[in-house]
Amino acid sequence: MLGIESSCDETSAAVITDGYKVLSNVISSQPMHEKFGGVVPELASRAHLRLILPVIRKALREAGVGLKGVGGIAVTRGPGLIGSLLVGLGVAKGLAYSLGVPIVGVNHLEGHIFANFIENPQLSPPFVCLIASGGHTQLLFIPQLGEYQLLGQTRDDAAGEAFDKVAVMLGLGYPGGERIDQLAAEGNPRYHHFPRAWLDDGFDFSFSGLKTAVLNYLEEIGPQETEDRLKDICASFQAAVVDVLTERCLKAARRTHTKRIVLAGGVVSNSLLRRRLTVEGERRGLEVSYPPSLLCTDNGAMVAACGLFYLQRGKADGLDLQAEATIRLGEGK
Ligand code: KG4
Ligand code: ZN
Numbered sequence: 001m002l003g004i005e006s007s008c009d010e011t012s013a014a015v016i017t018d019g020y021k022v023l024s025n026v027i028s029s030q031p032m033h034e035k036f037g038g039v040v041p042e043l044a045s046r047a048h049l050r051l052i053l054p055v056i057r058k059a060l061r062e063a064g065v066g067l068k069g070v071g072g073i074a075v076t077r078g079p080g081l082i083g084s085l086l087v088g089l090g091v092a093k094g095l096a097y098s099l100g101v102p103i104v105g106v107n108h109l110e111g112h113i114f115a116n117f118i119e120n121p122q123l124s125p126p127f128v129c130l131i132a133s134g135g136h137t138q139l140l141f142i143p144q145l146g147e148y149q150l151l152g153q154t155r156d157d158a159a160g161e162a163f164d165k166v167a168v169m170l171g172l173g174y175p176g177g178e179r180i181d182q183l184a185a186e187g188n189p190r191y192h193h194f195p196r197a198w199l200d201d202g203f204d205f206s207f208s209g210l211k212t213a214v215l216n217y218l219e220e221i222g223p224q225e226t227e228d229r230l231k232d233i234c235a236s237f238q239a240a241v242v243d244v245l246t247e248r249c250l251k252a253a254r255r256t257h258t259k260r261i262v263l264a265g266g267v268v269s270n271s272l273l274r275r276r277l278t279v280e281g282e283r284r285g286l287e288v289s290y291p292p293s294l295l296c297t298d299n300g301a302m303v304a305a306c307g308l309f310y311l312q313r314g315k316a317d318g319l320d321l322q323a324e325a326t327i328r329l330g331e332g333k
Contacts, residue, residue: 001311002070002095003304004056006088007080007108008134009039011051014300015063015070016308020118023063025294025301026055037168045083052091059300070101072316074307077105077332078324079135085323093319102316104307108298109136109329110148112264114309115291115302123262123289128252132245132273133265134160134175139203139248140329141256145309148330151252152203159241160267162207166214166237170230180234181270187235192217194240203248210240238272246276253286263290266297 005012014025030047033039060066075092078085089105096103109131116123128151129140137154157165160177167176172183194213197206214237218226226233249261261281268274268290281288295302310316324332 001304001308002056002059002073003106003300003302003307004052004073004075004088004092005108005111005298005300005303006048006052006084007076007078008084008298009033009044009047010298011048011055012298012300012303013052013056013059014304015059015065016118016301016304018308020114020121020305020308022118022301023065024059025299026059026062027294027299028055034174037174038164039081041081041083044081045087048084048087052087056091056095067095067099070095070099072102072104072307072311074104074106074304074311076108076111076303077321078108078327080108080325082323082325085325089321089323093321097319102311103319103321104310104315105317105321105332106303106306106310107327107329107332108303109138109264111302111306112296113142113262114306115264115295115299116262116289118295118301118305119292120289126256126258127260127262128249128256128258129262129264130245130249130268131265132159132263132267134158134164134267136265137205137207137267138329139252141252141258142262146330150329151256152205152248154205154207155199156206156208157211159205159207159245160265162211162241163267165211169215169218170226170233177267177270180238181272183231184235184238184272187231187233189235189239191229191232192236194236196240196244198244203252205244205248207241210237238270242270242273242276245273246280249277250280250284250286253284259285260287260289263288264296269293269296
């Protein structure tokens with residue numbers, strides 16, 4: 001199965017085989033967005049156009065299979081930037097048509113969930129799942145694969161968006177989640193108390209108030225203290241995000257009487273989040289799983305894994321498959 005991912009600013013292609021075994025997973029990031037502090041959609045789609053064929057060729061070469069060895073093509077159909085999605089979809093359709101192999105459109109968020117099965121194929125529902133990425137923050141109950149019950153989601157910024165915007169404020173570049181994680185490791189999380197938005201008794205999240213609180217705080221202390229206390233500020237901000245994500249996951253497991261929590265999306269490569277949930281989970285007899293870091297952020301292998309699952313159940317798509325910028329989980333399969 002060839003998997004193609006181009007929903008945002010990573011151009012990626014991967015080859016996997018039965019049992020979600022990864023033969024190659026080539027990921028090309030687009031550094032040109034950094035100076036803008038966020039992804040510029042038009043630049044992203046143009047970069048995908050330049051990169052997509054070399055990335056696919058490299059993935060096939062590294063996997064040691066030629067085009068003739070491809071038995072099916074999985075491609076992200078949404079959600080994402082429409083111009084970027086169209087590049088991947090166009091190439092996937094062209095290849096599927098010319099090779100005479102099936103094509104499977106994959107929901108990007110479902111792909112993030114499937115990243116978990118690559119190193120842990122035995123993992124099985126029911127479980128509670130937190131998807132936290134640059135564009136989404138959702139908490140789901142998954143009674144079985146393909147069935148997604150939304151418990152709550154962010155009402156404003158995604159968790160990753162908060163990391164990225166705070167990183168820009170701190171002069172750490174874009175995307176800055178990983179950099180904050182590294183700096184926070186040596187900082188004091190109790191240096192400053194940033195607000196945690198608990199909202200009501202439900203499962204929704206909000207991160208825009210936290211982002212504004214950081215901005216106001218930085219204005220108050222000025223550039224010198226910001227520089228001197230960079231690690232402490234990173235640690236204090238990260239603690240606020242991780243507190244909320246951890247508590248909500250534990251509450252979701254309790255409410256749904258579920259013994260397993262599965263993490264997905266770029267933000268769950270955060271080392272504190274992994275550690276906290278593992279420790280708190282163990283205390284409550286819960287099993288907490290997450291993919292290795294490389295498979296948490298956008299990649300073709302997660303798309304291929306999800307596509308393979310549906311292909312093996314006879315759920316391929318036709319060449320009329322459409323890109324959908326805002327498709328929800330569970331829609332369309
Ligand atoms: O899933 P992903 O690759 O892309 C989307 O689908 O959005 O997630 C990217 C997000 C970015 O916001 C990035 O800053 C964040 O994941 N991220 C992290 C870490 N590594 C990546 N956030 C916190 N800690 C990290 N270690
Ligand atoms: Zn993603």
